[in-house]
Amino acid sequence: xxxxxxxxxxxxxxxxxxxxxxxxxxxxxxxxxxxxxxxxxxxxxxxxxxxxxxxxxxxxxxxxxxxxxxxxxxxxxxxxxxxxxxxxxxxxxxxxxxxxxxxxxxxxxxxxxxxxxxxxxxxxxxxxxxxxxxxxxxxxxxxxxxxxxxxxxxxxxxxxxxxxxxxxxxxxxxxxxxxxxxxxxxxxxxxxxxxxxxxxxxxxxxxxxxxxxxx
Amino acid sequence: xxxxxxxxxxxxxxxxxxxxxxxxxxxxxxxxxxxxxxxxxxxxxxxxxxxxxxxxxxxxxxxxxxxxxxxxxxxxxxxxxxxxxxxxxxxxxxxxxxxxxxxxxxxxxxxxxxxxxxxxxxxxxxxxxxxxxxxxxxxxxxxxxxxxxxxxxxxxxxxxxxxxxxxxxxxxxxxxxxxxxxxxxxxxxxxxxxxxxxxxxxxxxxxxxxxxxxxxxxxxxxxxxxxxxxxxxxxxxxxxxxxxxxxxxxxxxxxxxxxxxxxxxxxxxxxxxxxxxxxxxxxxxxxxxxxxxxxxxxxxxxxxxxxxxxxxxxxxxxxxxxxxxxxxxxxxxxxxxxxxxxxxxxxxxxxxxxxxxxxxxxxxxxxxxxxxxxxxxxxxxxxxxxxxxxxxxxxxxxxxxxxxxxxxxxxxxxxxxxxxxxxxxxxxxxxxxxxxxxxxxxxxxxxxxxxxxxxxxxxxxxxxxxxxxxxxxxxxxxxxxxxxxxxxxxxxxxxxxxxxxxxxxxxxxxxxxxxxxxxxxxxxxxxxxxxxxxxxxxxxxxxxxxxxxxxxxxxxxxxxxxxxxxxxxxxxxxxxxxxxxxxxxxxxxxxxxxxxxxxxxxxxxxxxxxxxxxxxxxxxxxxxxxxxxxxxxxxxxxxxxxxxxxxxxxxxxxxxxxxxxxxxxxxxxxxxxxxxxxxxxx
Numbered sequence: 001x002x003x004x005x006x007x008x009x010x011x012x013x014x015x016x017x018x019x020x021x022x023x024x025x026x027x028x029x030x031x032x033x034x035x036x037x038x039x040x041x042x043x044x045x046x047x048x049x050x051x052x053x054x055x056x057x058x059x060x061x062x063x064x065x066x067x068x069x070x071x072x073x074x075x076x077x078x079x080x081x082x083x084x085x086x087x088x089x090x091x092x093x094x095x096x097x098x099x100x101x102x103x104x105x106x107x108x109x110x111x112x113x114x115x116x117x118x119x120x121x122x123x124x125x126x127x128x129x130x131x132x133x134x135x136x137x138x139x140x141x142x143x144x145x146x147x148x149x150x151x152x153x154x155x156x157x158x159x160x161x162x163x164x165x166x167x168x169x170x171x172x173x174x175x176x177x178x179x180x181x182x183x184x185x186x187x188x189x190x191x192x193x194x195x196x197x198x199x200x201x202x203x204x205x206x207x208x209x210x211x212x213x214x215x
Numbered sequence: 216x217x218x219x220x221x222x223x224x225x226x227x228x229x230x231x232x233x234x235x236x237x238x239x240x241x242x243x244x245x246x247x248x249x250x251x252x253x254x255x256x257x258x259x260x261x262x263x264x265x266x267x268x269x270x271x272x273x274x275x276x277x278x279x280x281x282x283x284x285x286x287x288x289x290x291x292x293x294x295x296x297x298x299x300x301x302x303x304x305x306x307x308x309x310x311x312x313x314x315x316x317x318x319x320x321x322x323x324x325x326x327x328x329x330x331x332x333x334x335x336x337x338x339x340x341x342x343x344x345x346x347x348x349x350x351x352x353x354x355x356x357x358x359x360x361x362x363x364x365x366x367x368x369x370x371x372x373x374x375x376x377x378x379x380x381x382x383x384x385x386x387x388x389x390x391x392x393x394x395x396x397x398x399x400x401x402x403x404x405x406x407x408x409x410x411x412x413x414x415x416x417x418x419x420x421x422x423x424x425x426x427x428x429x430x431x432x433x434x435x436x437x438x439x440x441x442x443x444x445x446x447x448x449x450x451x452x453x454x455x456x457x458x459x460x461x462x463x464x465x466x467x468x469x470x471x472x473x474x475x476x477x478x479x480x481x482x483x484x485x486x487x488x489x490x491x492x493x494x495x496x497x498x499x500x501x502x503x504x505x506x507x508x509x510x511x512x513x514x515x516x517x518x519x520x521x522x523x524x525x526x527x528x529x530x531x532x533x534x535x536x537x538x539x540x541x542x543x544x545x546x547x548x549x550x551x552x553x554x555x556x557x558x559x560x561x562x563x564x565x566x567x568x569x570x571x572x573x574x575x576x577x578x579x580x581x582x583x584x585x586x587x588x589x590x591x592x593x594x595x596x597x598x599x600x601x602x603x604x605x606x607x608x609x610x611x612x613x614x615x616x617x618x619x620x621x622x623x624x625x626x627x628x629x630x631x632x633x634x635x636x637x638x639x640x641x642x643x644x645x646x647x648x649x650x651x652x653x654x655x656x657x658x659x660x661x662x663x664x665x666x667x668x669x670x671x672x673x674x675x676x677x678x679x680x681x682x683x684x685x686x687x688x689x690x691x692x693x694x695x696x697x698x699x700x701x702x703x704x705x706x707x708x709x710x711x712x713x714x715x716x717x718x719x720x721x722x723x724x725x726x727x728x729x730x731x732x733x734x735x736x737x738x739x740x741x742x743x744x745x746x747x748x749x750x751x752x753x754x755x756x757x758x759x760x761x762x763x764x765x766x767x768x769x770x771x772x773x774x775x776x777x778x779x780x781x782x783x784x785x786x787x788x789x790x791x792x793x794x795x796x797x798x799x800x801x802x803x804x805x806x807x808x809x810x811x812x813x814x815x816x817x818x819x820x821x822x823x824x825x826x827x828x829x830x831x832x833x834x835x836x837x838x839x840x841x842x843x844x845x846x847x848x849x850x851x852x853x854x855x856x857x858x859x860x861x862x863x864x865x866x867x868x869x870x871x872x873x874x875x876x877x878x879x880x881x882x883x884x885x886x887x888x889x890x891x892x893x894x895x896x897x
Contacts, residue, residue, distance in 0.1 A: 005716040011723025018731045058712060091715060091755070113719045114751055117744070118726030169797065 001030050002037040002070065003056040003089070008113075012054060015118040016125060024129070034062040037073055045080040052128065053077050057090040057101070074105045085128050089113055095214065096158040098142045103155075112136040145213030157187055158214060165206050165215045245284075252279045252292055259299040266303060273299045277312075290320045290328040297335065310339045327373065330359035334380050346387050347616070351623045353384045371411045378407030382420050391616050394427045401427070417447040418457045425464055434472045441465045455491045463502055466509070475513035482506040500529035500538055508545045511552070520549060540569045540578040547585045556589040563589065576612070580605050678807065685810040692775045707761035715754050722747040772801045772809055773836075779817065780834060787824045790831045796838040804843075808895060811871045812845055818864050819847045819891050827851025827889060845893040853883040868893075 001009050009030055016026060029050070031037035037059070044050050055070040055077070067073055074086050087109030088101055101110065108128050111121070115136045124134035135143070156177060163176045173184045188205070192198050195208045209215050255276035259269040276296050283289040297312035313335040320328035333356035340349035360377035381404035388397035405420045425440035441461040448457025462485035469478035485502050486492065492499035507522035523546050530538035543566035550559035563585040570579035583605060587598035722744055729740045773795050784791040801809065816834065823829050829851030837844040865881065868891070872879040877895035 003716075004712075005720055007717045007720030008723065009720070011720040011727065014724040014727035015730070016727075018727050091711060091719070113716075114748070114755060116719070116723065117748075118723055118730055121723065122730075171800075 001028055001054040002032075002059065002073065003054070004032045004059055006032070008056075011118075012121070015121050033060040034067040034069075034073055038062060038067060038076060041073075041077050041080050049081045050084050052085045052087065052125075053081070054087050054089055055107075057088065057092060057097075071101060071104060074107065078105070085109065087111065087124065087128060089116070093138050094162065095142055095145075096155060096162050098139055099146075099158060100155060102139070102142075108133050110135045110139045112138045142213075157191055160184060160187055161191065161206070161209045161214050164202060165209070170202070248279050248283060249288070249292075252276050252283075255279070256292070256295050256299060259296075260302070269299065269303055270305075273303070285319060285323050287320075287323070287325050287328060290316050290323075290325060290332075293319070294328075294331060294335065306339060306342060310336065313339065326359050326363060330356045330363070330380075331376065332356075333359070334376070334383070337380070337383060341383070341387065346391060347619050347623070350384060350387045350620055353380050353387070354623055356380045357384060371413070374407050375411035375413045375415075378404045378411060379416060381407060382416055382423070385420075385423055388620070389423055389427060391620065392430075392613065393617060393620065394430050398424065398427045414447050415451055418444040418451065418453065418461075420444075421447065422461065422464060425461075425468070429464075429468050429471055432471075434468050437468045438465055441468070455488055456495070459485045459488050459491060459495075459498060459502075463498070463505065466505055470505070470509050470512065473512075475509050478509045479506065479513070479515075482509060496529050496533050497535050497538060500526040500533075500535065500542075503529070504538070504542050504545060511545070511549050520546065523549065536569050536573050537575065537578075540566045540573075540575060540582075543569065544578065544581050544585065547582070547589070551585060551589050559589045560586060576605060576609050580609060681810045681814075682806050685806050685813070688775055688813075689772065692772075692778075696774065703761040707758045710754050710758035710761070715751055715758065718747065718751050718754070722751070776813065776816065776836075779813070780820070780832075783817075783820050783824070784832065789824070789829060792831070792833045794834075795836045798838040799836055799843060804897060808843075808875050808897075811875055812843070812893070812895070815845065815868050815871055815891075815893055816847065818868055822864050823847075823849045823851060823889070826854065829888065841897050843895050843897060845891075845895075847891040848888065850888045853885050853887050853889050 001012055003009050003012075009032075013028060016028075029040055029044075031040050037055075041050070041053075053074070055074050057070040059070050059073065061068040067076065070088065070090070074088065077084060077086060085108035086105060088105065088107045089111045090097075090101075091113045092098075093112045093114065098110070101107065109124050111124060111134075115138055120136070127134040156179060159177050160173060163173060164170070168176060170184060170188065171181060173179075174181050177184060179187070188202075189198070191209075192200060192205055195205070195212070197204055197208055200208075206215070255272045258264060259272040259276065261269070264272070273296055276292070276299070280289065280292050280296060283292065293312050293316045297309045297316065300306075300308040300312065313332050317329060317332035317336065320326075320332055333352045337349045337352035337356060340346075340352060343349075357377070357380045360373065360380060363373060381400050385397045385401040385404055388394075388400060401420050401423050405417065405424075408414060408417050408420065421440045421444035425437045425444065428434070428437035428440055441464045444464075445454075445458050445461045448454050448461070451457075462481045466478045466481040466485070469475070469481065482502055482505050486499075486506065492502070503522050503526035507519050507526065510516070510519055510522065523542060527539065527542045527546070529535075530542055543562045547559045547562035547566060550556070550562065553559075563582045567579055567582035567586065570576070570582055580602060583598050583602035587595045587602055589595070590598060725740070725747070726744050729737055729744065732740075776795075777793055780791055780793050820832070823832060827849050829849035831850050833846070833848040835844070835846045835848075837846070869879055872893055872895070875895045877893060879894075880892040881889070882892070883889040
């Protein structure tokens with residue numbers, strides 16, 4: 001279990017150990033930052049590999065700066081412990097984040113903390129142990145939204161929409177998205193054309209994006 | 216008889232009518248007058264008329280003269296009238312009229328006639344033997360003549376008149392024995408006469424030169440001059456009189472040279488003009504006397520003393536006192552030589568008495584000398600003493616006289632010098648004034664220049680200060696914003712990562728425990744756990760809100776504007792609406808413009824708070840065709856645009872707008888609010 005909040009670890013333990021004591025023998029190691037987590041993963045890959053990894057996305061980065069988040073950590077874990085099931089637990093529920101995590105890690109479990117209850121956690125645990133992936137309702141929603149669209153928006157387009165929805169102006173977007181202003185303008189027009197609302201203003205674009213579930 | 220009476224009355228009436236119509240016929244009248252005055256003057260000149268008649272004519276002429284208008288013609292006439300009086304020997308009248316002529320010509324600035332008047336007055340004074348005053352007048356006249364622009368007037372005539380005055384001066388100088396000066400002036404006179412091609416006075420001039428040469432003992436030259444006088448006399452139809460005079464003069468020269476034979480020869484030659492001499496007894500007597508004197512000097516006593524007596528008788532008959540003195544002295548000399556002392560003394564006394572009578576001191580001196588020689592010791596000594604005394608005083612007088620003449624010349628020169636001095640002083644004064652004026656102007660210009668420089672400098676510093684204020688304002692705003700953002704971000708992160716995480720942990724734990732507990736309160740606890748979930752959601756939302764949108768530099772200006780508006784409106788309890796067109800790229804707009812718009816807004820708001828009694832203010836920044844339009848609208852009482860046009864606030868706004876080459880409009884109606892529209896190109 002990797003999380004920088006002891007209270008959360010406490011919550012996981014309370015949930016998992018209380019009910020599953022009888023069915024499974026559960027041994028839990030705890031890491032509260034990237035360095036610690038990486039050490040344990042490395043060590044276990046040489047000795048007894050972990051069956052399951054609970055990874056928080058937001059974590060204190062490693063001291064050498066090579067691992068900055070749970071996302072990076074999960075990538076390493078997949079290489080070091082290819083058989084381990086990775087369960088992502090995060091506070092973030094923004095579409096583009098979910099999208100990224102799914103794309104980069106393809107975790108066995110993807111739980112949004114704010115949705116999470118102890119029964120859901122147990123459900124997820126049991127499913128994953130049995131080899132079934134478990135995603136939170138929000139993540140599933142995201143999947144559904146993605147499926148209903150005939151097309152998909154790439155990460156950059158999603159970012160543009162996301163920042164626009166936060167009230168960032170187009171001309172300031174280059175500060176948030178690593179693209180030039182003219183490239184952003186081009187992409188915006190492409191999105192508008194995809195939504196078949198060409199020449200509409202930003203207000204309309206955002207409304208449409210919300211309707212289609214990109215935000 | 217009757218008809219002639221009628222005619223007379225008619226004539227009188229006619230004259231009367233003419234008199235009444237005077238103003239209409241003034242030109243005719245002038246003609247009439249000049250004809251009339253000429254007639255009178257001609258009548259007065261006519262020597263066939265009686266003296267009384269001539270006098271009457273002159274008086275009438277003068278009567279008409281006094282009605283003439285002041286001009287050159289009038290001066291000419293008064294001169295002519297004065298000549299009339301001179302001919303009639305009324306010299307006082309002659310003098311009086313010429314003094315009037317002088318005054319009149321001075322009044323009308325007629326310098327030529329002034330010169331003439333001076334010359335005529337000189338003639339009067341010379342006649343009265345007041346040589347110094349005469350000389351002074353001639354001198355004044357000469358001065359004018361030498362200055363007159365001869366191109367304007369008839370050059371020859373003026374040159375001739377000039378020559379006349381010069382010879383008059385020369386002769387006076389000769390008489391006071393200022394020979395060398397007299398000689399110089401005579402030569403000038405001769406030059407003038409030759410230039411004027413009028414040789415009338417050349418004989419007189421050469422005679423004068425001859426007389427002067429004699430005094431300088433240049434006898435040959437003297438004789439040469441006298442012959443020249445005769446030569447010019449021939450050309451001037453005065454041959455005989457000039458020949459007689461010159462022969463007499465030549466005789467005197469030879470007598471002085473002690474060439475008595477030659478002297479006798481010329482006196483005798485002169486005496487051959489009997490016809491002429493019969494008409495001129497004075498000359499005849501002089502010649503006789505001179506001949507006799509030469510005879511006496513050459514010891515040829517054949518015809519003397521008869522010749523002396525003959526001359527003396529003639530002179531006595533024509534009352535030629537000067538001649539009589541000379542004659543008496545010659546006789547006294549003669550008798551003294553004959554050792555007939557009593558007779559000599561008798562004539563010497565006679566000479567003395569007449570000399571005293573006509574106050575001829577030189578002759579008196581000679582008489583004293585003879586008396587002192589011929590009389591007995593004590594009386595002789597007395598006359599000798601008188602002689603010495605008189606000689607002294609004469610020398611003194613002569614010196615004084617010469618001094619006086621010198622002074623006349625000097626004084627007039629001095630006046631001229633003084634005038635020059637004054638004009639020089641005036642020049643200096645004018646130059647000084649001009650210089651000072653120029654200096655003052657220069658100073659003023661420099662002062663103005665500095666002033667305007669100062670103004671420019673002031674405007675520049677003001678502009679800089681404005682920009683600095685804006686920069687500070689902006690910086691402050693940015694810092695404020697930064698701080699706020701930083702704090703928000705910190706709070707957002709704290710909420711999201713810290714509070715939310717822990718809350719989630721707590722909820723999960725509670726939930727876990729709740730699943731295991733079977734005390735019948737599971738449902739109740741679940742409800743609270745759900746509540747916790749909601750709280751989490753809320754906190755997440757708050758955190759999200761706090762974390763959005765980091766610092767945007769261009770927002771700072773609008774923030775500053777908005778805070779200005781909201782601060783002021785809050786302080787004055789007025790509602791406001793503010794909208795800013797997002798298309799305005801404030802970041803790239805010139806600071807000066809931003810400051811100006813800021814100040815315009817400030818000024819307008821102040822106006823509204825002070826005067827409008829408004830309840831709501833609407834402020835818009837719009838972007839239209841590369842122009843920023845600022846509109847400030849209130850719902851107050853408005854104003855009459857004509858009334859407040861000169862208010863300093865509106866002036867400031869107008870000047871700021873024109874600085875940005877923009878347009879401003881103040882629209883207002885009574886009780887219908889005010890709209891200020893400013894349009895500024897980017």
